[in-house]
Each structure stands twice: as C-alpha cells, then as structure tokens.
Amino acid sequence: MQLEIIKDDAPVLRQKAKPVRIINASVRKLMDDMQETMKEAHGVGLAAPQVGVSRRIIVVDAGEGLYEIINPEILSAEGQETAIEGCLSVPGWAGEVDRYQSIRVTGINGDGNKIWLDASSFLARVLQHEIDHLDGVLFVDKATTLMEATGEDEEPVEVAAKPSKFRIVYMGTPEFAIKPLEELLSCGHDVTMVVTQPSKRGNRGQLEEPCVKEFAASRSLRVVQPESVDDEQFVQAAKDAQPDFIVVAAFGQKLGKELLSVPKYGAVNIHPSLLPAYRGSAPVQRALMDGQSRTGVTMMRMTPRLDAGGILAQSAADISPSDDAGTLGEKLSALGAAMLPRVLHEMALGRARVIPQDPAQVTRAPRLRPEDETIDWSRTAAAIGNQVRALRPAPGARTSFRGKNVKIWSVEEAGAQARDASPGSITCEDGTLTVVTGDGLLRVLEIQPAGRRRMPAAEFLRGYRPATGDRFESHA
Ligand code: CO
Numbered sequence: 001m002q003l004e005i006i007k008d009d010a011p012v013l014r015q016k017a018k019p020v021r022i023i024n025a026s027v028r029k030l031m032d033d034m035q036e037t038m039k040e041a042h043g044v045g046l047a048a049p050q051v052g053v054s055r056r057i058i059v060v061d062a063g064e065g066l067y068e069i070i071n072p073e074i075l076s077a078e079g080q081e082t083a084i085e086g087c088l089s090v091p092g093w094a095g096e097v098d099r100y101q102s103i104r105v106t107g108i109n110g111d112g113n114k115i116w117l118d119a120s121s122f123l124a125r126v127l128q129h130e131i132d133h134l135d136g137v138l139f140v141d142k143a144t145t146l147m148e149a150t151g152e153d154e155e156p157v158e159v160a161a162k163p164s165k166f167r168i169v170y171m172g173t174p175e176f177a178i179k180p181l182e183e184l185l186s187c188g189h190d191v192t193m194v195v196t197q198p199s200k201r202g203n204r205g206q207l208e209e210p211c212v213k214e215f216a217a218s219r220s221l222r223v224v225q226p227e228s229v230d231d232e233q234f235v236q237a238a239k240d241a242q243p244d245f246i247v248v249a250a251f252g253q254k255l256g257k258e259l260l261s262v263p264k265y266g267a268v269n270i271h272p273s274l275l276p277a278y279r280g281s282a283p284v285q286r287a288l289m290d291g292q293s294r295t296g297v298t299m300m301r302m303t304p305r306l307d308a309g310g311i312l313a314q315s316a317a318d319i320s321p322s323d324d325a326g327t328l329g330e331k332l333s334a335l336g337a338a339m340l341p342r343v344l345h346e347m348a349l350g351r352a353r354v355i356p357q358d359p360a361q362v363t364r365a366p367r368l369r370p371e372d373e374t375i376d377w378s379r380t381a382a383a384i385g386n387q388v389r390a391l392r393p394a395p396g397a398r399t400s401f402r403g404k405n406v407k408i409w410s411v412e413e414a415g416a417q418a419r420d421a422s423p424g425s426i427t428c429e430d431g432t433l434t435v436v437t438g439d440g441l442l443r444v445l446e447i448q449p450a451g452r453r454r455m456p457a458a459e460f461l462r463g464y465r466p467a468t469g470d471r472f473e474s475h476a
C-alpha cells in the first residue's frame with residue numbers, strides 16, 4: 001500500500017523517533033509499504049517519520065540493493081564528501097551537504113536479525129540522510145548551500161547561497177540573555193555587535209555592568225550601550241553592521257520601526273512565556289506569583305508594538321514547586337538558546353511560519369513595582385509563598401519587623417492555624433519561626449534583617465528574640 005509522504009513543517013518530521021521494541025506483522029507491513037512508497041516517489045531512501053510514523057525504521061535503495069533497517073545506528077564514520085541532496089519531504093529544494101565518506105551502520109533487519117553494513121559514498125550519504133530523519137533533522141539543517149530544484153530532469157538552479165553563518169546584532173541585558181548569545185557563537189554565527197543597557201550607578205555609587213556586557217567582553221565582542229536604540233546615531237551603526245538578524249533577549253528597550261527594518265531577515269525576540277500570555281517585562285516573576293505550573297519560551301517576529309509580533313516557535317516548560325525566578329529563568333534561557341538556531345535558519349530560508357497572536361488571550365506581565373515586593377500577610381499562604389519565590393534571587397519579598405525592613409527569602413507552608421489568629425502574628429518555637437497568613441501558617445526558613453546578611457530563621461530568633469505580640473507588618 002502506498003503511503004502519503006509527510007512534507008515541510010509537519011511536527012512528526014521534527015521529532016526524535018522512538019526505537020522499535022517488537023518486530024511484528026504491523027512493523028513488517030509498514031516496511032513493505034515504505035518500500036512501495038519510496039519506489040513510487042522515485043526516492044532512494046525513506047524514513048518512517050516521512051510517512052507519519054515516529055519509529056526508527058528506514059528503507060534504502062541506492063542502487064546497491066534494498067536495505068530495510070530497524071533501529072539503525074552509525075558505529076563509526078570516516079572521511080568527508082560534499083554533494084547535492086534533496087528530500088521527498090522538502091519538495092522543490094536541493095542543497096549541498098557535507099557527509100561522512102564512509103560509515104559502518106548496525107541495526108536489525110525485518111527478520112529480527114542484527115546486521116552490520118559498511119557503506120561508502122552515495123549509499124553512505126543516503127543512510128546518513130535517512131538516519132537524520134529519525135532524529136528530526138532535515139538536510140536543509142545541514143546544507144551549506146540551498147537551491148531551488150526546478151524539475152526532475154534539470155540540474156537544480158542555484159538561487160541563493162544559503163548563509164549558514166549569519167551576521168547578527170544581539171540585544172540583551174540580564175543573565176537570561178547569555179545562553180542564547182553563547183549558542184549563536186557556538187553555531188559559528190558572526191555576532192558583529194552586542195547591544196546592552198547603559199551601566200548604572202548602584203546604591204553605593206559603584207558601577208553596575210549588565211551581565212551580558214561582561215560575557216560579551218570575555219568573548220572579545222563589540223559592546224555598545226546606547227541610551228536609546230532609536231537614536232539616529234545608533235540606527236546608523238546598526239545599518240553599518242549589515243545584520244542578517246537582530247536577536248533580542250530581555251533587552252529592556254523598545255525597538256522602533258526604522259531599526260526593525262534594518263536586518264535582512266528580520267528581528268527575533270526570545271520571550272520567556274507562552275505568548276500571548278504574560279506579555280511585558282516580568283513574565284518569569286509574574287508566572288511564579290500567579291502559581292502557574294507551566295510556562296515556556298516564544299520566538300517572536302518583532303513588530304513596533306511590544307510583544308505583539310507573530311509567533312515563530314514555542315516550547316513549553318514545567319514550573320516546579322521549588323523553582324524561583326533564578327532557576328526558572330535559567331531553564332527558560334537554555335530552552336530559548338536551543339530553539340534559536342533553527343528559527344533563524346527557517347526565517348533565512350523564507351520557510352518560517354508566523355502565527356499571529358490571539359488578542360483575546362493576551363495577559364500582562366508588567367514590570368515589578370515596589371508594592372509587588374511587600375508581603376500582605378492577609379493573603380493566602382500559597383500566594384505569599386509564590387510571591388517569595390517570584391522575588392528570589394532579587395529583589396526579595398519585604399515585610400516590616402519592629403518598624404524596620406526585613407526580607408523574607410524562603411518559606412514553606414506549615415498547616416492550619418488557630419481561627420482567631422491575626423495575619424502577620426509570629427510564633428517562635430524550637431528554633432522555628434511561623435507566621436499567620438490569611439488561610440494557614442507559613443514557616444520562615446530564610447530571612448534578612450535590614451543591613452544584615454541573609455540568615456536561617458533560627459539565627460534570626462537567637463539574635464532578635466521575638467516576643468509574644470511581635471508581628472510582621474505589611475508596611476514599615
Ligand atoms: Co529525506
């Protein structure tokens with residue numbers, strides 16, 4: 001039976017296919033059908049994901065006989081050869097791909113027997129191409145040039161050398177922006193300029209440099225810190241850089257229309273939420289405060305309206321109960337870094353699908369204000385716990401004790417409380433510090449009195465000896 005060949009951006013082509021555990025009649029039928037489908041399509045190889053089955057099965061006929069291999073693996077590889085490839089799942093395109101010249105492959109045949117196969121040149125190429133399919137990789141990901149294939153009998157006509165190395169202007173400021181930048185560098189892209197917010201004077205007058213500036217300097221990248229990226233002077237500098245892309249990650253300034261029109265393929269923003277949820281500058285903290293158990297990263301094509309551009313790609317991530325803004329930010333930064341190269345690649349090929357955001361689903365994640373940092377003890381224990389972890393590692397959740405500020409860095413829920421207890425009342429027992437909230441007790445684990453370092457609750461109790469009637473107040 002001939003099967004339909006899955007094409008272009010179907011998710012099944014981008015997944016890692018699962019190994020086959022049992023070779024039964026349906027697996028054998030699938031292999032027969034794949035073989036028939038490959039022949040009908042005049043292909044030299046076919047992988048199961050190309051017919052919509054996410055299993056590790058390939059069939060290959062490169063003129064040296066038919067091979068059907070289950071769970072194929074490359075054991076060793078040698079040499080290098082560059083040649084033009086196409087793919088039944090990427091119709092209309094061909095491109096030069098570097099492959100190993102010879103490989104040794106192992107796997108299982110349709111009879112369930114282990115096989116070894118030494119292949120070189122064209123057969124080796126076809127095997128590598130098909131095994132890539134099992135890992136969600138298409139030849140266009142590896143192609144060093146890309147051409148439009150004009151017809152079956154004609155030589156493909158080169159329309160554009162695919163720039164596998166992009167010129168990038170990167171804009172980012174905090175820690176979150178480092179991993180994606182690192183990823184671009186490790187892919188070999190040419191980051192011609194790193195743009196970050198101006199350095200600030202700290203409380204004690206010391207100069208505070210953005211995290212990204214320090215990282216960029218360690219890689220000897222050119223760093224600029226304009227007061228406004230829409231200044232004529234900066235826009236001209238961006239034009240002079242002739243970027244293929246502007247990539248933005250938690251930069252902290254809006255980009256105007258003129259600047260957005262500078263890069264050849266467009267401007268991409270890495271936003272740590274599943275847009276259109278949590279638009280704005282504090283999506284990680286706001287998701288934690290709301291007690292969400294899931295968030296993610298969105299790659300967005302930038303438009304002059306903040307966070308309103310079309311969605312290029314999205315990946316979800318779980319929020320664990322122990323996550324705070326630090327650990328969650330790190331998780332999302334790594335996720336964004338992993339997503340970025342493919343998005344740029346597909347945009348450059350003009351193959352990116354842009355999905356508009358649904359205006360009806362928009363929620364906001366506004367910048368944290370001082371009042372977001374103050375604990376209101378009449379709220380629920382869960383809400384206060386979420387607030388504490390949303391504000392860790394900075395700036396910290398605040399309350400007041402004997403008229404002075406203290407920061408609460410870590411709490412855990414500690415069960416029910418007496419019905420008449422008033423929110424903010426504290427109890428000290430056996431070296432533990434518990435606080436009454438709107439609906440239950442919270443145990444304070446780590447606390448920081450004004451002008452002191454962070455300390456465990458037991459140390460605070462020894463130093464400050466709270467007495468009966470002492471309480472945390474919401475306002476200093
Ligand atoms: Co293919």
